[in-house]
Amino acid sequence: FVHDGSMKAIMKTEELTTIEHLSNFLEGTQAVAFTISSDKDKRYRWLQRELVRFDYLSLNKPDKGIVIRYLLKVTGYSRQQLTRLIAQYRKTGRLSRQQRTTAGFKRRYTDHDIRLLAEMDERHDTPCGHAIKKLCERAYQVFGQSEYETLAGISVSHLYNLRQSKAYQRQRLTFEKTRPKSSTIGERRKPCSNGQPGYIRIDTVHQGDLDKQKGVYHINVVDEVTQFEVVCCVERISERYLIPALEQLLETFPFVVQGFHSDNGSEYINRKVAKLLEKLRIEFTKSRPRHSNDNALAESKNGAVVRKLFGYEHIPQRWAPQINAFNHEYLNPYLNYHRPCFFPTTITDAKGKQRKTYPYTNMMTPYDKLKSLPDASNYLKPGINFETLNQVALQISDNEAADQMKKARQKLFNDRLFPKWSG
Structure with missing residues (x-):
C-alpha cells in the first residue's frame, strides 16, 4: 500500500485479484491508482491480460458485469467499443489492433x-x-x-x-437567415378601427451602429384614424427600457387606446408587453405575412418624421434620456397640434375595387382631425376635455412651434451630441 496527500490508502490494479475486490472498487470503498498507456497496442495487451487474469469467459453473468464495469472505468472505452473487443477475445482468444491500411474510395471532386x-x-x-x-x-x-x-x-x-x-x-463564409418561430402572442390580422381613434401602430427605428456600439432606439407610435403621433427614445429595446417607454407613450395620447398593432419584432411580441396590454384591456394585433401595408402608416412616419429629424448618423445610447425629453417637450406637441397631415378618402368604383385619394381639403393637423370626428369628446380620457387641449393647441402659432422645436433640436445636437454638426 501507498498513501496519497490525504493519507488515504491506495493500491495498484494488480492487487485487485478477486471479483469482490472489483466490486468494492466500483462502489468507491477502495481507492486504486492506475495508469493506462496511450499506446493502443499496450492498452490492448493490458486489457487482454485482465480478461485472462479474471478468467472472464468462465464467469457467470453478474460477475462478467462487474468485470466489464471495471474495464470501462479504467480504460475509458465506450460500452460499444469494449463489447467489440470482448467479442474478439471470445472468438480468437487474444486482442490485436486491426489497423486499416486501405486508402478508401478515390475522390472524384478535389x-x-x-x-x-x-x-x-x-x-x-x-x-x-x-x-x-x-x-x-x-x-x-x-x-x-x-x-x-x-x-x-x-x-x-x-x-x-x-x-x-x-x-x-x-x-467562403455563408450566413443563414434567422428561422422564423411561430408565436401565440397577439392576433395576426389587420386592426379594424371602424373610424374610431385609439388604434395605434408602433414601430422601432434604430439610430445606427459605430465601432460595434449600438445607437439609441426611437419608438414611433401613430394613431390610425387621427395620425396622432408620439415619438419616444430609449437606450435599448430590452424589457427594462421598453416597458416604461410604452407606459409613457400610452399615457401621452389624449384619447383611450383600444388597439395596439406592431410588426413581428421580438421587442413587442413578448409576454411582458402582452401582460401590459392585457392589463389595460388593449387589443393586441401583429402584421400578417405578405401584407406589407399592415404597418405601413408607422413605417411611412419613420421616414417622414424620425429620419428627417434625426438623420442616420450614430447617436450613442447614453443620450437617450435627453432626446426623449426633447421629444416630449417639443417634438410631439409640434407634430400633433401644428403639423398638417393628408387624410385619405376611399373611392369604390363600379367593379368594387377600392382606391385611396388624398384631397387637399382633407389636410389638417391630427388634433383638428380628432375634433372633427362625430362625438369626439366620447373618445377622450377621463379628466381631459377639448377646452384644455385647445389651450395647448392655440398657445403658440405653428411657425413659433416649429421655430422652438428647431432651436431646441439644434441646441441638443450642437451642444451635446454633435458639437461640430451644423444641424
Whole structure:
C-alpha cells in the first residue's frame, strides 16, 4: 500500500485479484491508482491480460458485469467499443489492433473543384443548386473552360454536399437567415378601427451602429384614424427600457387606446408587453405575412418624421434620456397640434375595387382631425376635455412651434451630441 496527500490508502490494479475486490472498487470503498498507456497496442495487451487474469469467459453473468464495469472505468472505452473487443477475445482468444491500411474510395471532386464551386457561388450570390450546375455546364460546354469539366457532371444533391464540406467552408463564409418561430402572442390580422381613434401602430427605428456600439432606439407610435403621433427614445429595446417607454407613450395620447398593432419584432411580441396590454384591456394585433401595408402608416412616419429629424448618423445610447425629453417637450406637441397631415378618402368604383385619394381639403393637423370626428369628446380620457387641449393647441402659432422645436433640436445636437454638426 501507498498513501496519497490525504493519507488515504491506495493500491495498484494488480492487487485487485478477486471479483469482490472489483466490486468494492466500483462502489468507491477502495481507492486504486492506475495508469493506462496511450499506446493502443499496450492498452490492448493490458486489457487482454485482465480478461485472462479474471478468467472472464468462465464467469457467470453478474460477475462478467462487474468485470466489464471495471474495464470501462479504467480504460475509458465506450460500452460499444469494449463489447467489440470482448467479442474478439471470445472468438480468437487474444486482442490485436486491426489497423486499416486501405486508402478508401478515390475522390472524384478535389479541393480545386471545391474552390471553383465556392468561387462560382461567390460570383453569382449563391443561387440554387440547379442554377450553379447549369452555370458549370455552360462554363465547360459553351465557353470551353476546361477546369469546370468535373463540376459539369456533378449532381445537384452532391453539389449541396460539397457546400457543407470543410474545404468549401474555409473558402467562403455563408450566413443563414434567422428561422422564423411561430408565436401565440397577439392576433395576426389587420386592426379594424371602424373610424374610431385609439388604434395605434408602433414601430422601432434604430439610430445606427459605430465601432460595434449600438445607437439609441426611437419608438414611433401613430394613431390610425387621427395620425396622432408620439415619438419616444430609449437606450435599448430590452424589457427594462421598453416597458416604461410604452407606459409613457400610452399615457401621452389624449384619447383611450383600444388597439395596439406592431410588426413581428421580438421587442413587442413578448409576454411582458402582452401582460401590459392585457392589463389595460388593449387589443393586441401583429402584421400578417405578405401584407406589407399592415404597418405601413408607422413605417411611412419613420421616414417622414424620425429620419428627417434625426438623420442616420450614430447617436450613442447614453443620450437617450435627453432626446426623449426633447421629444416630449417639443417634438410631439409640434407634430400633433401644428403639423398638417393628408387624410385619405376611399373611392369604390363600379367593379368594387377600392382606391385611396388624398384631397387637399382633407389636410389638417391630427388634433383638428380628432375634433372633427362625430362625438369626439366620447373618445377622450377621463379628466381631459377639448377646452384644455385647445389651450395647448392655440398657445403658440405653428411657425413659433416649429421655430422652438428647431432651436431646441439644434441646441441638443450642437451642444451635446454633435458639437461640430451644423444641424
